[in-house]
Amino acid sequence: MIEAGVVGGSGYTGSELLRIILNHPEFELKFATSRSYSGERIGDILPSLERLTDQSFVSPSKEQLEGDLVFTAVPHTKAMEYVPYLVENCSTVVDLSADYRIPTREFEEVYGAQHSDPGRECIYGLTELNREKIAVSSFVANPGCFPTGACLSVLPLLEEDGVNRILFDSKTGISGAGAKPTESTHFPNVQEEVSPYNVTSHRHLSEMKMVVGGNNRDVYFTPHIIPSTRGILTTSHLFDVSLDEDEVFKLFKDYYDDDYFVRVKKDVPKLSSVRGSNFVDIGGFEIKEGRLVVVSAIDNLVKGAAGQAIQNANIMNNLDEKLGLDYAGLSP
Ligand SMILES: NC(=O)C1=CN([C@@H]2O[C@H](COP(=O)(O)OP(=O)(O)OC[C@H]3O[C@@H](n4cnc5c(N)ncnc54)[C@H](OP(=O)(O)O)[C@@H]3O)[C@@H](O)[C@H]2O)C=CC1
Numbered sequence: 635m636i637e638a639g640v641v642g643g644s645g646y647t648g649s650e651l652l653r654i655i656l657n658h659p660e661f662e663l664k665f666a667t668s669r670s671y672s673g674e675r676i677g678d679i680l681p682s683l684e685r686l687t688d689q690s691f692v693s694p695s696k697e698q699l700e701g702d703l704v705f706t707a708v709p710h711t712k713a714m715e716y717v718p719y720l721v722e723n724c725s726t727v728v729d730l731s732a733d734y735r736i737p738t739r740e741f742e743e744v745y746g747a748q749h750s751d752p753g754r755e756c757i758y759g760l761t762e763l764n765r766e767k768i769a770v771s772s773f774v775a776n777p778g779c780f781p782t783g784a785c786l787s788v789l790p791l792l793e794e795d796g797v798n799r800i801l802f803d804s805k806t807g808i809s810g811a812g813a814k815p816t817e818s819t820h821f822p823n824v825q826e827e828v829s830p831y832n833v834t835s836h837r838h839l840s841e842m843k844m845v846v847g848g849n850n851r852d853v854y855f856t857p858h859i860i861p862s863t864r865g866i867l868t869t870s871h872l873f874d875v876s877l878d879e880d881e882v883f884k885l886f887k888d889y890y891d892d893d894y895f896v897r898v899k900k901d902v903p904k905l906s907s908v909r910g911s912n913f914v915d916i917g918g919f920e921i922k923e924g925r926l927v928v929v930s931a932i933d934n935l936v937k938g939a940a941g942q943a944i945q946n947a948n949i950m951n952n953l954d955e956k957l958g959l960d961y962a963g964l965s966p
Protein backbone atom coordinates (compact mmCIF):
# COMPACT_ATOMS: atom_id res chain seq x y z
CA MET A 635 0.00 0.00 0.00
CA ILE A 636 1.08 3.57 -0.66
CA GLU A 637 0.92 5.79 2.43
CA ALA A 638 -0.83 9.02 1.51
CA GLY A 639 -1.04 12.27 3.50
CA VAL A 640 -3.07 15.44 3.06
CA VAL A 641 -1.89 18.87 4.20
CA GLY A 642 -5.09 20.89 4.60
CA GLY A 643 -7.34 17.88 5.14
CA SER A 644 -10.25 19.75 6.71
CA GLY A 645 -11.01 22.05 3.76
CA TYR A 646 -13.26 21.34 0.82
CA THR A 647 -10.64 19.87 -1.52
CA GLY A 648 -8.81 18.21 1.40
CA SER A 649 -11.94 16.44 2.62
CA GLU A 650 -12.69 15.37 -0.95
CA LEU A 651 -9.17 13.91 -1.09
CA LEU A 652 -9.86 12.03 2.14
CA ARG A 653 -13.13 10.66 0.73
CA ILE A 654 -11.29 9.27 -2.29
CA ILE A 655 -8.17 8.04 -0.44
CA LEU A 656 -10.26 6.18 2.14
CA ASN A 657 -11.92 4.23 -0.71
CA HIS A 658 -8.76 3.79 -2.79
CA PRO A 659 -7.56 0.19 -3.20
CA GLU A 660 -3.83 1.08 -3.21
CA PHE A 661 -3.65 4.17 -0.95
CA GLU A 662 -3.75 4.15 2.81
CA LEU A 663 -4.32 7.36 4.77
CA LYS A 664 -1.17 8.21 6.73
CA PHE A 665 -2.14 11.66 8.00
CA ALA A 666 -4.43 14.63 7.43
CA THR A 667 -3.56 18.03 8.85
CA SER A 668 -5.65 20.82 10.24
CA ARG A 669 -4.40 23.58 12.53
CA SER A 670 -7.92 24.32 13.79
CA TYR A 671 -8.89 20.69 14.45
CA SER A 672 -5.56 19.12 15.39
CA GLY A 673 -6.18 16.20 17.79
CA GLU A 674 -9.87 15.92 16.88
CA ARG A 675 -11.26 12.83 15.14
CA ILE A 676 -11.72 13.26 11.40
CA GLY A 677 -15.17 11.63 11.63
CA ASP A 678 -16.27 14.15 14.29
CA ILE A 679 -15.27 17.14 12.17
CA LEU A 680 -16.30 15.64 8.82
CA PRO A 681 -19.31 13.44 9.70
CA SER A 682 -19.58 12.12 6.12
CA LEU A 683 -16.29 10.26 6.75
CA GLU A 684 -17.38 8.62 10.05
CA ARG A 685 -16.79 4.83 9.97
CA LEU A 686 -14.28 5.16 7.13
CA THR A 687 -11.46 6.15 9.48
CA ASP A 688 -10.72 6.44 13.19
CA GLN A 689 -7.80 8.76 12.66
CA SER A 690 -7.55 12.30 14.01
CA PHE A 691 -6.28 15.46 12.38
CA VAL A 692 -2.68 16.37 13.16
CA SER A 693 -0.93 19.72 13.04
CA PRO A 694 1.11 20.44 9.90
CA SER A 695 4.46 20.32 11.71
CA LYS A 696 7.32 18.72 9.82
CA GLU A 697 7.60 15.60 11.96
CA GLN A 698 3.97 14.74 11.07
CA LEU A 699 4.42 15.09 7.33
CA GLU A 700 5.56 11.57 6.52
CA GLY A 701 4.25 9.56 3.62
CA ASP A 702 5.07 8.09 0.23
CA LEU A 703 2.57 10.43 -1.40
CA VAL A 704 1.49 13.82 -0.06
CA PHE A 705 -1.15 16.24 -1.34
CA THR A 706 -1.08 19.92 -0.38
CA ALA A 707 -4.62 21.32 -0.30
CA VAL A 708 -3.95 24.64 1.42
CA PRO A 709 -4.65 28.21 0.21
CA HIS A 710 -2.44 29.63 -2.50
CA THR A 711 0.80 31.25 -1.17
CA LYS A 712 0.73 28.68 1.70
CA ALA A 713 1.66 25.52 -0.23
CA MET A 714 5.12 26.93 -0.95
CA GLU A 715 5.79 26.77 2.82
CA TYR A 716 5.46 22.96 2.72
CA VAL A 717 6.43 21.84 -0.77
CA PRO A 718 10.26 22.14 -0.51
CA TYR A 719 10.30 19.88 2.56
CA LEU A 720 7.80 17.43 1.08
CA VAL A 721 9.56 17.11 -2.26
CA GLU A 722 12.78 16.36 -0.38
CA ASN A 723 11.21 13.75 1.92
CA CYS A 724 8.34 12.05 0.06
CA SER A 725 8.41 10.10 -3.20
CA THR A 726 5.52 11.90 -4.88
CA VAL A 727 3.83 15.25 -4.17
CA VAL A 728 0.77 16.83 -5.77
CA ASP A 729 0.00 20.47 -4.98
CA LEU A 730 -3.61 21.57 -5.46
CA SER A 731 -2.89 25.27 -4.93
CA ALA A 732 -1.88 27.81 -7.57
CA ASP A 733 1.67 28.21 -6.22
CA TYR A 734 3.49 26.21 -8.88
CA ARG A 735 1.09 26.21 -11.84
CA ILE A 736 2.49 29.19 -13.71
CA PRO A 737 6.03 30.57 -13.95
CA THR A 738 7.24 32.27 -10.76
CA ARG A 739 7.38 35.82 -12.11
CA GLU A 740 3.86 35.58 -13.46
CA PHE A 741 2.65 34.04 -10.21
CA GLU A 742 4.06 36.99 -8.26
CA GLU A 743 2.29 39.45 -10.56
CA VAL A 744 -1.07 37.67 -10.68
CA TYR A 745 -1.25 36.63 -7.02
CA GLY A 746 0.44 39.75 -5.64
CA ALA A 747 2.81 37.78 -3.41
CA GLN A 748 6.48 36.98 -3.34
CA HIS A 749 7.35 33.35 -4.06
CA SER A 750 9.58 31.78 -1.40
CA ASP A 751 10.46 28.75 -3.59
CA PRO A 752 10.92 30.23 -7.06
CA GLY A 753 11.62 28.22 -10.18
CA ARG A 754 11.03 24.76 -8.74
CA GLU A 755 10.80 22.11 -11.42
CA CYS A 756 7.33 20.64 -11.71
CA ILE A 757 4.83 19.34 -14.25
CA TYR A 758 1.50 21.06 -14.86
CA GLY A 759 -1.04 18.36 -14.05
CA LEU A 760 -3.73 18.69 -16.69
CA THR A 761 -3.75 14.92 -17.03
CA GLU A 762 -5.09 14.59 -20.56
CA LEU A 763 -2.46 17.04 -21.83
CA ASN A 764 0.62 15.93 -19.87
CA ARG A 765 0.05 12.28 -18.97
CA GLU A 766 3.48 11.08 -20.16
CA LYS A 767 5.35 13.83 -18.31
CA ILE A 768 3.28 13.27 -15.16
CA ALA A 769 4.22 9.56 -15.24
CA VAL A 770 7.90 10.39 -14.75
CA SER A 771 7.46 13.34 -12.39
CA SER A 772 7.71 13.36 -8.60
CA PHE A 773 6.07 16.80 -8.22
CA VAL A 774 2.91 17.90 -10.02
CA ALA A 775 1.05 21.22 -9.87
CA ASN A 776 -2.62 20.36 -10.15
CA PRO A 777 -4.51 22.78 -12.44
CA GLY A 778 -7.08 25.33 -11.32
CA CYS A 779 -10.72 24.32 -11.46
CA PHE A 780 -11.76 26.79 -14.19
CA PRO A 781 -8.72 26.09 -16.43
CA THR A 782 -9.42 22.34 -16.23
CA GLY A 783 -12.94 22.51 -17.70
CA ALA A 784 -12.15 25.39 -20.03
CA CYS A 785 -8.91 24.07 -21.55
CA LEU A 786 -10.24 20.54 -22.03
CA SER A 787 -13.13 22.03 -24.04
CA VAL A 788 -10.76 23.43 -26.69
CA LEU A 789 -7.54 21.34 -26.65
CA PRO A 790 -8.45 19.33 -29.80
CA LEU A 791 -8.91 22.54 -31.79
CA LEU A 792 -5.59 24.24 -31.14
CA GLU A 793 -3.87 22.99 -34.29
CA GLU A 794 -6.76 24.09 -36.53
CA ASP A 795 -6.65 27.15 -38.80
CA GLY A 796 -8.57 30.20 -37.69
CA VAL A 797 -8.70 29.40 -33.96
CA ASN A 798 -7.25 32.76 -32.97
CA ARG A 799 -9.77 33.94 -30.38
CA ILE A 800 -11.32 31.94 -27.54
CA LEU A 801 -13.85 33.23 -25.00
CA PHE A 802 -14.56 31.11 -21.91
CA ASP A 803 -17.80 31.90 -20.06
CA SER A 804 -18.00 29.83 -16.87
CA LYS A 805 -20.66 29.26 -14.22
CA THR A 806 -19.34 27.89 -10.94
CA GLY A 807 -20.83 26.43 -7.78
CA ILE A 808 -19.95 28.08 -4.50
CA SER A 809 -17.65 25.37 -3.11
CA GLY A 810 -15.02 26.77 -5.50
CA ALA A 811 -14.53 29.53 -2.95
CA GLY A 812 -13.47 27.09 -0.21
CA ALA A 813 -15.01 26.18 3.15
CA LYS A 814 -14.81 29.60 4.82
CA PRO A 815 -17.95 31.71 4.18
CA THR A 816 -17.52 35.22 2.80
CA GLU A 817 -19.81 38.11 1.86
CA SER A 818 -19.94 36.95 -1.76
CA THR A 819 -20.79 33.36 -0.82
CA HIS A 820 -23.37 34.20 1.89
CA PHE A 821 -26.63 32.35 1.03
CA PRO A 822 -28.94 35.38 0.55
CA ASN A 823 -26.32 36.96 -1.69
CA VAL A 824 -26.13 34.02 -4.08
CA GLN A 825 -29.58 32.40 -3.94
CA GLU A 826 -31.57 33.17 -7.13
CA GLU A 827 -28.64 35.15 -8.50
CA VAL A 828 -26.07 34.66 -11.24
CA SER A 829 -23.14 36.89 -10.30
CA PRO A 830 -20.29 37.69 -12.66
CA TYR A 831 -17.01 38.58 -10.93
CA ASN A 832 -13.45 39.49 -11.96
CA VAL A 833 -15.07 39.79 -15.38
CA THR A 834 -11.94 40.60 -17.38
CA SER A 835 -9.12 39.79 -14.97
CA HIS A 836 -9.69 36.57 -13.03
CA ARG A 837 -6.35 35.10 -11.90
CA HIS A 838 -7.04 31.85 -13.76
CA LEU A 839 -6.77 33.72 -17.06
CA SER A 840 -2.98 33.57 -16.98
CA GLU A 841 -3.12 29.80 -16.46
CA MET A 842 -5.55 29.44 -19.38
CA LYS A 843 -3.28 31.54 -21.59
CA MET A 844 -0.33 29.35 -20.62
CA VAL A 845 -2.19 26.22 -21.77
CA VAL A 846 -4.20 27.35 -24.80
CA GLY A 847 -2.88 30.82 -25.65
CA GLY A 848 0.04 29.81 -27.87
CA ASN A 849 0.61 31.40 -31.31
CA ASN A 850 -0.55 34.80 -30.00
CA ARG A 851 -4.08 33.48 -29.66
CA ASP A 852 -6.43 35.80 -27.76
CA VAL A 853 -8.02 34.20 -24.69
CA TYR A 854 -10.82 35.80 -22.66
CA PHE A 855 -12.55 34.55 -19.51
CA THR A 856 -15.52 35.61 -17.39
CA PRO A 857 -16.63 33.56 -14.36
CA HIS A 858 -20.06 33.70 -12.69
CA ILE A 859 -21.18 32.30 -9.33
CA ILE A 860 -24.44 30.34 -9.41
CA PRO A 861 -26.49 29.05 -6.48
CA SER A 862 -25.17 25.52 -6.66
CA THR A 863 -22.74 23.75 -4.34
CA ARG A 864 -20.57 21.92 -6.88
CA GLY A 865 -19.85 22.11 -10.57
CA ILE A 866 -18.43 24.30 -13.29
CA LEU A 867 -20.16 24.63 -16.63
CA THR A 868 -18.06 26.42 -19.24
CA THR A 869 -19.43 27.68 -22.54
CA SER A 870 -16.48 28.20 -24.87
CA HIS A 871 -16.82 30.42 -27.92
CA LEU A 872 -14.30 30.13 -30.75
CA PHE A 873 -14.44 32.53 -33.65
CA ASP A 874 -13.48 32.23 -37.34
CA VAL A 875 -13.59 28.42 -37.28
CA SER A 876 -13.49 26.91 -40.75
CA LEU A 877 -14.56 23.34 -39.84
CA ASP A 878 -18.14 22.07 -39.96
CA GLU A 879 -19.96 20.54 -36.97
CA ASP A 880 -19.34 16.92 -37.99
CA GLU A 881 -15.62 17.59 -38.44
CA VAL A 882 -15.40 19.22 -35.01
CA PHE A 883 -17.24 16.33 -33.35
CA LYS A 884 -14.94 13.77 -35.00
CA LEU A 885 -11.89 15.79 -33.98
CA PHE A 886 -12.98 15.69 -30.32
CA LYS A 887 -13.93 11.99 -30.45
CA ASP A 888 -10.55 11.05 -31.92
CA TYR A 889 -8.51 13.33 -29.64
CA TYR A 890 -10.08 11.97 -26.45
CA ASP A 891 -10.40 8.37 -27.62
CA ASP A 892 -8.01 7.04 -24.95
CA ASP A 893 -9.08 9.43 -22.17
CA TYR A 894 -11.45 7.50 -19.94
CA PHE A 895 -12.56 10.51 -17.92
CA VAL A 896 -13.47 12.67 -20.92
CA ARG A 897 -16.93 11.91 -22.31
CA VAL A 898 -17.61 13.52 -25.69
CA LYS A 899 -21.25 13.66 -26.83
CA LYS A 900 -23.24 15.89 -29.16
CA ASP A 901 -25.70 16.81 -26.37
CA VAL A 902 -25.03 19.86 -24.24
CA PRO A 903 -23.60 18.49 -20.95
CA LYS A 904 -25.29 18.83 -17.58
CA LEU A 905 -23.70 19.48 -14.20
CA SER A 906 -25.91 16.76 -12.70
CA SER A 907 -24.19 14.13 -14.88
CA VAL A 908 -20.73 14.85 -13.46
CA ARG A 909 -21.46 15.94 -9.88
CA GLY A 910 -19.37 13.88 -7.45
CA SER A 911 -17.41 12.22 -10.26
CA ASN A 912 -14.08 12.68 -12.02
CA PHE A 913 -15.68 12.87 -15.47
CA VAL A 914 -15.60 15.87 -17.73
CA ASP A 915 -18.46 15.95 -20.21
CA ILE A 916 -17.93 17.89 -23.42
CA GLY A 917 -20.66 18.62 -25.98
CA GLY A 918 -22.63 21.22 -27.88
CA PHE A 919 -20.48 21.66 -30.98
CA GLU A 920 -22.76 24.11 -32.78
CA ILE A 921 -21.37 26.46 -35.42
CA LYS A 922 -23.04 29.52 -36.86
CA GLU A 923 -21.42 32.31 -38.84
CA GLY A 924 -17.95 31.06 -37.97
CA ARG A 925 -18.61 30.90 -34.21
CA LEU A 926 -18.21 27.47 -32.66
CA VAL A 927 -19.75 26.83 -29.24
CA VAL A 928 -18.44 23.96 -27.10
CA VAL A 929 -19.71 23.29 -23.57
CA SER A 930 -17.93 21.40 -20.78
CA ALA A 931 -19.09 20.30 -17.34
CA ILE A 932 -16.97 19.18 -14.39
CA ASP A 933 -17.27 18.85 -10.64
CA ASN A 934 -14.88 21.54 -9.39
CA LEU A 935 -13.94 19.52 -6.30
CA VAL A 936 -13.33 16.28 -8.22
CA LYS A 937 -12.00 16.68 -11.79
CA GLY A 938 -11.34 20.34 -10.91
CA ALA A 939 -9.26 19.48 -7.83
CA ALA A 940 -9.10 16.29 -5.69
CA GLY A 941 -10.11 13.78 -8.38
CA GLN A 942 -7.59 15.04 -10.90
CA ALA A 943 -4.96 15.11 -8.12
CA ILE A 944 -5.65 11.41 -7.41
CA GLN A 945 -5.64 10.65 -11.15
CA ASN A 946 -2.20 12.28 -11.35
CA ALA A 947 -0.98 10.49 -8.22
CA ASN A 948 -2.08 7.15 -9.70
CA ILE A 949 -0.09 7.88 -12.85
CA MET A 950 2.97 9.06 -10.88
CA ASN A 951 2.85 5.78 -8.93
CA ASN A 952 2.50 3.57 -12.03
CA LEU A 953 -1.09 2.64 -11.21
CA ASP A 954 -4.18 2.55 -13.42
CA GLU A 955 -5.34 6.19 -13.47
CA LYS A 956 -8.94 5.08 -12.77
CA LEU A 957 -8.15 3.58 -9.34
CA GLY A 958 -10.35 5.11 -6.65
CA LEU A 959 -12.16 7.24 -9.22
CA ASP A 960 -14.20 4.90 -11.39
CA TYR A 961 -17.75 5.78 -10.31
CA ALA A 962 -20.69 7.70 -11.72
CA GLY A 963 -21.84 11.12 -10.60
CA LEU A 964 -24.79 11.76 -8.30
CA SER A 965 -27.58 12.26 -10.80
CA PRO A 966 -30.10 13.77 -10.36
N1 LIG B 1 -12.44 24.74 -3.88
C1 LIG B 1 -12.14 24.41 -5.15
O1 LIG B 1 -13.05 24.14 -5.96
C2 LIG B 1 -10.74 24.35 -5.60
C3 LIG B 1 -9.69 24.72 -4.81
N2 LIG B 1 -8.40 24.64 -5.26
C4 LIG B 1 -7.27 25.04 -4.45
O2 LIG B 1 -7.06 24.06 -3.42
C5 LIG B 1 -6.55 24.68 -2.25
C6 LIG B 1 -7.49 24.40 -1.08
O3 LIG B 1 -8.77 24.95 -1.39
P1 LIG B 1 -10.06 24.65 -0.54
O4 LIG B 1 -10.04 23.24 -0.09
O5 LIG B 1 -11.19 25.15 -1.32
O6 LIG B 1 -9.78 25.60 0.71
P2 LIG B 1 -10.39 25.54 2.17
O7 LIG B 1 -10.34 26.93 2.68
O8 LIG B 1 -11.71 24.85 2.15
O9 LIG B 1 -9.36 24.64 2.98
C7 LIG B 1 -8.06 25.04 3.28
C8 LIG B 1 -7.37 23.98 4.12
O10 LIG B 1 -6.03 24.38 4.37
C9 LIG B 1 -5.78 24.48 5.79
N3 LIG B 1 -4.90 25.65 5.95
C10 LIG B 1 -5.20 26.97 5.79
N4 LIG B 1 -4.10 27.74 5.94
C11 LIG B 1 -3.07 26.88 6.21
C12 LIG B 1 -1.69 27.03 6.47
N5 LIG B 1 -1.12 28.25 6.48
N6 LIG B 1 -0.93 25.92 6.70
C13 LIG B 1 -1.50 24.68 6.69
N7 LIG B 1 -2.80 24.47 6.46
C14 LIG B 1 -3.58 25.54 6.22
C15 LIG B 1 -7.17 24.61 6.40
O11 LIG B 1 -7.23 24.06 7.70
P3 LIG B 1 -6.65 24.77 9.01
O12 LIG B 1 -6.85 26.27 8.79
O13 LIG B 1 -7.45 24.19 10.12
O14 LIG B 1 -5.20 24.36 9.07
C16 LIG B 1 -8.00 23.74 5.48
O15 LIG B 1 -7.85 22.37 5.82
C17 LIG B 1 -6.46 26.19 -2.54
O16 LIG B 1 -5.17 26.50 -2.95
C18 LIG B 1 -7.46 26.35 -3.69
O17 LIG B 1 -7.16 27.48 -4.43
C19 LIG B 1 -8.13 24.13 -6.50
C20 LIG B 1 -9.12 23.74 -7.34
C21 LIG B 1 -10.53 23.84 -6.96
Ligand SMILES: CC(=O)N[C@@H](CCC(=O)OP(=O)(O)O)C(=O)O
Binds near residue numbers: 730808810838
Ligand atom coordinates in the same frame (compact mmCIF):
# COMPACT_ATOMS: atom_id res chain seq x y z
C1 LIG C 1 -16.47 30.50 -6.57
C2 LIG C 1 -15.03 30.90 -6.42
O1 LIG C 1 -14.69 31.83 -5.69
N1 LIG C 1 -14.15 30.21 -7.10
C3 LIG C 1 -12.75 30.43 -7.00
C4 LIG C 1 -12.17 29.33 -7.79
C5 LIG C 1 -10.74 29.36 -7.78
C6 LIG C 1 -10.04 28.31 -6.98
O2 LIG C 1 -10.54 27.40 -6.39
O3 LIG C 1 -8.80 28.51 -6.96
P1 LIG C 1 -7.68 27.66 -7.62
O4 LIG C 1 -8.32 26.66 -8.51
O5 LIG C 1 -6.82 28.64 -8.32
O6 LIG C 1 -6.94 27.03 -6.56
C7 LIG C 1 -12.33 31.79 -7.55
O7 LIG C 1 -12.92 32.28 -8.50
O8 LIG C 1 -11.32 32.33 -7.04
